[in-house]
Amino acid sequence: MVLDPEDVLTRAAAWAKAGDGVALATVIATWGSSPRPAGSHLAIAADGRFIGSVSGGCVEGSVIEQGIEAIADGEPRLLTFGVSDEAAWSVGLACGGTVKIYVERIEV
Amino acid sequence: MRLSLLEKLLAARAEGRPVALVTDLATGLQSLVHEKVVEGDFGVTAEESEAIANLLATEASALVGDSHFVQSFTPSPRLVLVGAVHIAQAVIPMAQALGYAVTVIDPRQAFATPERFPGIALSTDWPDTALEALQPDSRTAIVTLTHDPKLDDPALSAALKSDAFYIGALGSRKTHARRLQRLTEAGFTEADHQRIQGPVGLAIGAKTQAEIALSILAQITAMRRLGKASL
Structure with missing residues (x-):
């Protein structure tokens, strides 16, 4: 069964x-051929557990890091990842493209 | 996002109500926009309200204006299968992977058993009664699979009276011609006939049960995404 964003x-x-600290990352916009559409989610726990996907690749690592920081300081973040076609493979954006991701803490 | 707002969002979704989460990316403030009510940190303008309604209708999420990100949460589309038959068992896992909430209707209790359809919503009411209770809407697809006019005909009658976006009927061309003849006698028009896909499925030369299931779901997808039943 495929995990949907819900x-x-x-x-x-x-x-x-x-009682865990949690941050939520949401794809706000994409340009070019980003694999995950706007509205895709990645949830991050303070201990580094995560579920979901915002890019289908290595951008996740960076987003998880930012999520853990957002859990610590409570500040929402707007991240932009853009890569050239040549570099795309190495960071996991399959065919190049840009993705904008909003990261926020879940406030209990 | 406040956990309380997230829980309200999840509750709306669990109840099958469409809802949009609007986030002000500049401030982090958020509101939930329901069909009739807005709750949260800020209200929305009439202009935004229209944009949000459009996004919900197309199941899309996007920026509205400079800093308001609108995220659509719409209930799962539904697939109602009439006939707890073998082909249904092939259709169900594919339909679920595609995000459909599946219900199986079959008044023959030997067919519609939880052993044969574990975890699936089953109704053993007569198809017209069962369909009326399910209230098919514009996000519902209905497929009859029994080959038995006693079951398929009342199901198709009920389906044609609903807003279902897709109606399909398993059976050969000959079977389908006879079926349309009976529906005409029951007072249905040519326009009604056009709504029924029969023989069901996209013409991909399907032979096996799984291939037939694929052709049915491909046609439902084409109807949902392209508004047409053939390519």
Whole structure:
């Protein structure tokens, strides 16, 4: 069964209710051939657990890092990842493209 | 996002109500826009309200204006199968992977058993009664699979009276011609006939149960995404 973005929100709420720090990353906009559409989610727990996907690749690592920081300082963040076609493969944006991601803490 | 707002969003979704989450990217403030009510940190203008309604209708998420990100949450589309038959067992897992909430209707209790359809919503009411209770809407697809006029005909009658975006009927061309004849006698028009896809499925030369399931779901997808039943 494919995990849809909605399962990510349910899990994020469950983590938050269990007392864990949680951040939610949401794809706001994409240009070019980013693999995940606007509205895609990645939920991050303070201990580094995560569920969902915002790019289908290595951008996740950076987003998780920013999520953990957002849990610590409570500040929302707007991240932009853009890569040239040549560099695309190495960071996991399959065919190049730009993705804008909003990261926010779940406030209990 | 406040956990309380997230929980309200999840509750709306669980109840099958469309809802939009609007985030002000500059301030982090958020509101939930329901069909009739807005709750949260800020209200929305009439202009925004229209843009949000359009995004919900197309199941899309996007920036509205400079800093308001609108995220659409719409209920799962539904697939109602009439006939708890073998082909239904092939259709169900594919439909679920595509995001459909599946209901199976079959008054024959030997067919519609939880053993044969574990975890699937089953109705053993007569198809017209069952469909009326399910209230098919413009996000509902209905497919009859029984080959039995006693079951398929009342199902198709109920389906044609609904807003279902897709109606399909399994059966050969000959079977389908006879079916349309009976529907004409029951008072349905040519326009009604056009709404029924029969023989069901996209013409991909399907042979096996799984291939037939694929052709049915491909046609439902084409109807949902392109508004047409053939390519």
